[in-house]
Amino acid sequence: xxxxxxxxxxxxxxxxxxxxxxxxxxxxxxxxxxxxxxxxxxxxxxxxxxxxxxxxxxxxxxxxxxxxxxxxxxxxxxxxxxxxxxxxxxxxxxxxxxxxxxxxxxxxxxxxxxxxxxxxxxxxxxxxxxxxxxxxxxxxxxxxxxxxxxxxxxxxxxxxxxxxxxxxxxxxxxxxxxxxxxxxxxxxxxxxxxxxxxxxxxxxxxxxxxxxxxxxxxxxxxxxxxxxxxxxxxxxxxxxxxxxxxxxxxxxxxxxxxxxxxxxxxxxxxxxxxxxxxxxxxxxxxxxxxxxxxxxxxxxxxxxxxxxxxxxxxxxxxxxxxxxxxxxxxxxxxxxxxxxxxxxxxxxxxxxxxxxxxxxxxxxxxxxxxxxxxxxxxxxxxxxxxxxxxxxxxxxxxxxxxxxxxxxxxxxxxxxxxxxxxxxxxxxxxxxxxxxxxxxxxxxxxxxxxxxxxxxxxxxxxxxxxxxxxxxxxxxxxxxx
Amino acid sequence: xxxxxxxxxxxxxxxxxxxxxxxxxxxxxxxxxxxxxxxxxxxxxxxxxxxxxxxxxxxxxxxxxxxxxxxxxxxxxxxxxxxxxxxxxxxxxxxxxxxxxxxxxxxxxxxxxxxxxxxxxxxxxxxxxxxxxxxxxxxxxxxxxxxxxxxxxxxxxxxxxxxxxxxxxxxxxxxxxxxxxxxxxxxxxxxxxxxxxxxxxxxxxxxxxxxxxxxxxxxxxxxxxxxxxxxxxxxxxxxxxxxxxxxxxxxxxxxxxxxxxxxxxxxxxxxxxxxxxxxxxxxxxxxxxxxxxxxxxxxxxxxxxxxxxxxxxxxxxxxxxxxxxxxxxxxxxxxxxxxxxxxxxxxxxxxxxxxxxxxxxxxxxxxxxxxxxxxxxxxxxxxxxxxxxxxxxxxxxxxxxxxxxxxxxxxxxxxxxxxxxxxxxxxxxxxxxxxxxxxxxxxxxxxxxxxxxxxxx
Numbered sequence: 001x002x003x004x005x006x007x008x009x010x011x012x013x014x015x016x017x018x019x020x021x022x023x024x025x026x027x028x029x030x031x032x033x034x035x036x037x038x039x040x041x042x043x044x045x046x047x048x049x050x051x052x053x054x055x056x057x058x059x060x061x062x063x064x065x066x067x068x069x070x071x072x073x074x075x076x077x078x079x080x081x082x083x084x085x086x087x088x089x090x091x092x093x094x095x096x097x098x099x100x101x102x103x104x105x106x107x108x109x110x111x112x113x114x115x116x117x118x119x120x121x122x123x124x125x126x127x128x129x130x131x132x133x134x135x136x137x138x139x140x141x142x143x144x145x146x147x148x149x150x151x152x153x154x155x156x157x158x159x160x161x162x163x164x165x166x167x168x169x170x171x172x173x174x175x176x177x178x179x180x181x182x183x184x185x186x187x188x189x190x191x192x193x194x195x196x197x198x199x200x201x202x203x204x205x206x207x208x209x210x211x212x213x214x215x216x217x218x219x220x221x222x223x224x225x226x227x228x229x230x231x232x233x234x235x236x237x238x239x240x241x242x243x244x245x246x247x248x249x250x251x252x253x254x255x256x257x258x259x260x261x262x263x264x265x266x267x268x269x270x271x272x273x274x275x276x277x278x279x280x281x282x283x284x285x286x287x288x289x290x291x292x293x294x295x296x297x298x299x300x301x302x303x304x305x306x307x308x309x310x311x312x313x314x315x316x317x318x319x320x321x322x323x324x325x326x327x328x329x330x331x332x333x334x335x336x337x338x339x340x341x342x343x344x345x346x347x348x349x350x351x352x353x354x355x356x357x358x359x360x361x362x363x364x365x366x367x368x369x370x371x372x373x374x375x376x377x378x379x380x381x382x383x384x385x386x387x388x389x390x391x392x393x394x395x396x397x398x399x400x401x402x403x404x405x406x407x408x409x410x411x412x413x414x415x416x417x418x419x420x421x422x423x424x425x426x427x428x429x430x431x432x433x434x435x436x437x438x439x440x441x442x443x444x445x446x447x448x449x450x451x452x453x454x455x456x457x458x459x460x461x462x463x464x465x466x467x468x469x470x471x472x473x474x475x476x477x478x479x480x481x
Numbered sequence: 482x483x484x485x486x487x488x489x490x491x492x493x494x495x496x497x498x499x500x501x502x503x504x505x506x507x508x509x510x511x512x513x514x515x516x517x518x519x520x521x522x523x524x525x526x527x528x529x530x531x532x533x534x535x536x537x538x539x540x541x542x543x544x545x546x547x548x549x550x551x552x553x554x555x556x557x558x559x560x561x562x563x564x565x566x567x568x569x570x571x572x573x574x575x576x577x578x579x580x581x582x583x584x585x586x587x588x589x590x591x592x593x594x595x596x597x598x599x600x601x602x603x604x605x606x607x608x609x610x611x612x613x614x615x616x617x618x619x620x621x622x623x624x625x626x627x628x629x630x631x632x633x634x635x636x637x638x639x640x641x642x643x644x645x646x647x648x649x650x651x652x653x654x655x656x657x658x659x660x661x662x663x664x665x666x667x668x669x670x671x672x673x674x675x676x677x678x679x680x681x682x683x684x685x686x687x688x689x690x691x692x693x694x695x696x697x698x699x700x701x702x703x704x705x706x707x708x709x710x711x712x713x714x715x716x717x718x719x720x721x722x723x724x725x726x727x728x729x730x731x732x733x734x735x736x737x738x739x740x741x742x743x744x745x746x747x748x749x750x751x752x753x754x755x756x757x758x759x760x761x762x763x764x765x766x767x768x769x770x771x772x773x774x775x776x777x778x779x780x781x782x783x784x785x786x787x788x789x790x791x792x793x794x795x796x797x798x799x800x801x802x803x804x805x806x807x808x809x810x811x812x813x814x815x816x817x818x819x820x821x822x823x824x825x826x827x828x829x830x831x832x833x834x835x836x837x838x839x840x841x842x843x844x845x846x847x848x849x850x851x852x853x854x855x856x857x858x859x860x861x862x863x864x865x866x867x868x869x870x871x872x873x874x875x876x877x878x879x880x881x882x883x884x885x886x887x888x889x890x891x892x893x894x895x896x897x898x899x900x901x902x903x904x905x906x907x908x909x910x911x912x913x914x915x916x917x918x919x920x921x922x923x924x925x926x927x928x929x930x931x932x933x934x935x936x937x938x
Binding site: 260281283284287301302303305306 | 725726746748749750751752763766767768769770771
């Protein structure tokens, strides 16, 4: 494979026209990205950037990709989840605004809905493999898989080989090791070289950020990173308002159960859990929270939610949603204790919050596929639970993820972070950084007009009185929004 | 505007109050149809009249619908020469109603419908007015309470207004000689209407009574929004407790209970609802409330609010298993929803007035239960009752109903009658106008469409 690259791989190019229509609608709902195109279109600050993106290949991401291109970047893309690709969006990106299905002129994109694990890591590898054996010089990551791929590749190149998987390793890890083993055999040194060229990564999500901080503190991080997740205009908006919108959407599309009157358990009361709890309560569910953090647990209680342990309520609740960022939150044994046809889903980034492997290993268990991304798991005693998206992000698997407006906030942060890292590389030494507050405020500002918000402006005297500039930043770095 | 805290229920001062008003004697109750021999006022302290006037003025400002009706009545004089006996909470808002009726030509004789809710300054102010008498003292005992009702009835009323049905009940049981002169009346509360329906079913109700509690606008604003807000207000004033994070048990999910549950949730409480009606219980569940039997809610709740209209809703058996420090409050009309006697029976010690309107009952194992307002209606006792805007709607309905009765009583048989839909619509229009809200009107084509059965899909 060395040196050879496929132009793209998507499910069905004939979907491109539909995808283009949706992209056009989404552009209207993504005022931040469109403003960035306007602002940087002339200066082309990303000229020379070779960005590999690993991020859900949706209509909103298409607007992000075309924004990066509009300000000078070259881009290759893969999805960061096997179920989250919207095939019409991927097709439209492959075809491009000026191409046709017969003559595609778009972006090299490797993504389709329903990839196998092997296909998933193949797609990631393709997105990281630039023509002529080159690698990317920028990463745009969501969950850290592209970053991990490069790091593990370089690590095993240095170690002289890829280790064998241990018996209790997850399937996914086993598959990644296989892909890396093939890659190292085909192009030795490729990932070490790539890691050396990469100016930095901008990471989208909590989970990926967590990995980055771990690598930074272990001294294994190979290039600087910007933690986009912790921009206020990302984490509060995407995590809270986005999930508030798309959780209920996913449950409705998957099951069409009446949420009013049901008892719903949300595991985790971080930003995502808060949004989930609010939306389910808004639909009339009685929401119970599980937490390990006393501060978040107290917040939940003060917001009027019952806080219990999963053991307390596992047998009585109707809907379970994991939103922790941790693993083994809902075990197979717990699922077996649930009510008949209880609904189980995950809105945390990875699919290990719900123990799907353990569920599949229960004696006598049967899986009945109701429809794509909706499975009934029947226990030996005949009762069953309904698992959404095989335990993966249900808002993306069963619905269409966050709405465009919310994603415009996160993705405007992404674009600004890419520009910062690429053009001011020296200002961001090895380590994990967050965007300066004035840029966070800028992202928010770019979205106000579309909502008809009329902002009040500080007078000079007022600004002096509280010790800020008239044009911001308005809050100290440790301010909690 | 100098706002005085209501004197209502400040029992500490009760013993020192002089009998400044002219106290009724049994002799003054002699039956007689001539209004000139009617009641005289009995209030706690006539010297409070100036403060009461100020408070009434403040309330009237917040009752724009009643103000619009007043102007109308002044011109029309619908009650010219008629006596009205009213048994209502003697508050500044009630005074607004009395003033509107007076403006329409009525002689109004007011007795208190609850011994703890009387605002003595308002009573004094009204007693000083032309065309009104008031028999009401805060903290009056049961005997005085009924003497006051008799006193109001002494006017030989043509129209009656009741709040809990004690006046109508007394009229039928003890003043039957007056029945023939009564054209009709209206009842404000759900509890009172239930008593009236039982009277009507038994064939004893002697004149038409309009169920003013049951109009659509009334149920919405008074019960749901008014009681919902003021019951919570009363509990907060009495205890200064933070509701966020607390488990609040609301007994009854009728209009009042719904409002209370919604507002408690809005303040961050986790709300449990108890119900006996499966339809109301289902509504609560669909709104995301936890519905439990009281026996299951009793050991987990921290604040209990009854709003059922029934009795013995929180019984001794429930009280016995409650947590230390629970707060017990009643937002229903009568003081029978919480078994106060049962509570006293369980207690080894009672610390009255640990805060105003809060009595602490200590159980044998040391647990402390806090009873608010002696189990009486907490929003009136510990707070100021409904906000004036809510009472505006309620009293506007009663004023219009009374004018309708005075005009059209001839066509109405004895029994319980609903508020005419036209009056309901008129009230809502007045409220909307006062809120500055404009609404659409049906076009003739739309009205035609809605009236026709011919149009299909």
